[in-house]
Amino acid sequence: MRVTANMSAETSLYNIQQGRAKLDRLQELTSSGVIVNTPSDDPINTRLLLDISDKLRAGDQYTSNIQKSITWQQFTNAALTGMSDIMALAKKQVGTINSGSSDATVRQNAVLQLQALKQQLLDMGNMQLGDQYIFGGAINSTQPFSATAPYYAGDETALNVEISSNTTLQMNVPGNQVLTADTATSQPYGTTNILQAFDDLITAVNANDVAGIQAGSLALAAGAKQIQNAQSDVVSRLTRLDNAGKMNGNIRNTLETVYSNTQNVDYAKLAVQLNQQKLAYESSLSATAKLSQMSLLDYL
């Protein structure tokens, strides 16, 4: 084949351009540290990376949901523990006058004690997290409990929160299921109306009605059991949330590993390639410079 100087020049330019493009790509990889910088770098892995990113974002959201739910459960648990303590105190108080008393002062004392304990119970039932009443169900912007029948103004709506894809967990314990369970539609913990039991007890103590006091004592015992049931439900929810959180963390770790395996460059490999390419590029520059100077004109 006949070769002209222009052909050599064209070929050199083409090859220099190719070399430069390769160097440029290696430079991009080195400086960015990631393999896929634009979707066209690797469309198939782009799909994978985007999917992982979506899942990681969803995972972040689930982590946030789980954290907030845990806080809610801890608040609920604290309130229920408080209620449980109050019930213990109330039972003790009732024990002192189990067989009635002819002394009006003693009875009066017991009544005052019971009234104070009932009020504490109500306060616990009206506990707030942020601006939400945790025992109010879906009517949680107003106080759910009041001192007089029917005591409960909230509702029984289950407030669900998503803790992993398509898995929801009930976050709240509706207050009536704990304190006024006989009026609740669903009665998972018991059927005792604790507040009513307090009021009945107070009436019985005032009237020195021994049978009434003993009945009240039994009701309190049943109520205490009811609160404990609610508490164990909350604790089991906490366990479930904890597990969901760990699971979520594991999934995140796995996804992040896959992501970085796909996306992060191997610097050692890159350094070697960069050196090779640099050498090739310099050689082509040098060869071009030397060869394109040659001409018959120099010898004429």
Add this chain to the structure above:
Amino acid sequence: MGLSTAMEIGKNGLNIYRVATEVTSENIANVNTPGYSRQRVILETSPPTTANGFPIGTGVRIAAVERYYDSLLQQQLVNAQTTQGYDTTKSTVLQQIEPTFNEVGSDGLGAAISNYFGAWQDLTLNPAGSAERQAVLSRAQILTDNFHSVSKALTDTISIQNDTLVPLTEDINATLNNIAQLNGQIKTTELVNGNANELRDQRDQLVRDLSQQIGITYKENSDGTTDISYADGGAALVTDTAVGSFSLTNNVGTGLYNVFVTQAGGGTALVTPKTGQLGAILELRDTIIPGYLSKVDDLANSMVSEVNAIHSTGFQQDAITAGTNFFSGTTAKDIALNISTTNQVAASGVAGLVGDSSNTLKLAQLQNKLTMSAGTTTFNSYYDSLVSQVGLDVQSSKNTEAQDIAFTKQLTTLRESNSGVSLDEELTNLIKYQRSYQASSKLITTATEMMDIVIGIIR
């Protein structure tokens, strides 16, 4: 046959080697001219005469000044240029669109979708919370902004492609006119004398330029002219010195240009270009980019209808007023928030229950619902596929372009090998012709000396 014949031969030699040197100098001067084909002088012996019973030559003469030209290579180059023109245009424009979909490098529409549903998730934890409600509105606003920006980037590209048609068709028309003009000049020149080498080179170059812009077929006629037809539809663009043209009319329905071709010799018809730059621009304008746009529009439309369907069954913050549509619009361009205050966010699913989160939960769970492509993918996944598709299109067009360039380069090298000027070669020829010129003049001086001798005898 006499001394004067020897002098005559010498004189001829001088003339011819001067012409040969001129051809060489033309070659040297045009060493870098695009499309130039090197020329050579074809020498042949002059017809012999018979002197003293022997046939003796009468020197040298020029048979022709020819250019090195390979018509097959020209044909292949024309075809390669058409493909390259198409692929380069497509690749360039697609690479301009790619950043709009570069979800890998930075957060875009995909992240906005995730964040939007994330805001609903946050609201499930506190359905009455004004901060959470505000976050839903803000995230929704960012989402619609992202839809608008993608839609605008795509429609802008469509209108830029449309506008590009104006200078492109003007350029094509100018080239067609030049070719027709050169046809006339070549025909006239060659009727009078020899080959119009330079004019032919110019025309070949114009034909190659033209073939980048549109697909053409051409035919070289015996009178030196070249007829050119349009590959998409076969309209005659240049016939002898008659020339056709491309014209654009605005289509009222689409607001975009329709392309018409007026044939050389009359008759205008609507054409659908599929080859060369013109074909690529129309394919980008009418098929590829509208394809992306319609997917983004589908996404926006489904987002609007799915969210609205749930949102409008809920209740606003007072838990009395029924929820309205959350979004308005049907496309990525016109999607907008239909509600403006946090009170209007229908978080509650039950009338009268302010703190109910059932509707919010349904909205949050939309993210994982198979809502797109006839219930087979989620919003995010659908968008991710689109990003991946754009990436694939860009990658394949880049690869095709690189192959085209390599192929054209190979053909150009072959053409250069045949027709390109080599300075070394020309310099060698120059020396050769110089020496021959010197020899011819030596012939004349020798003949003169001999003539002197003859004249001396007479004296």
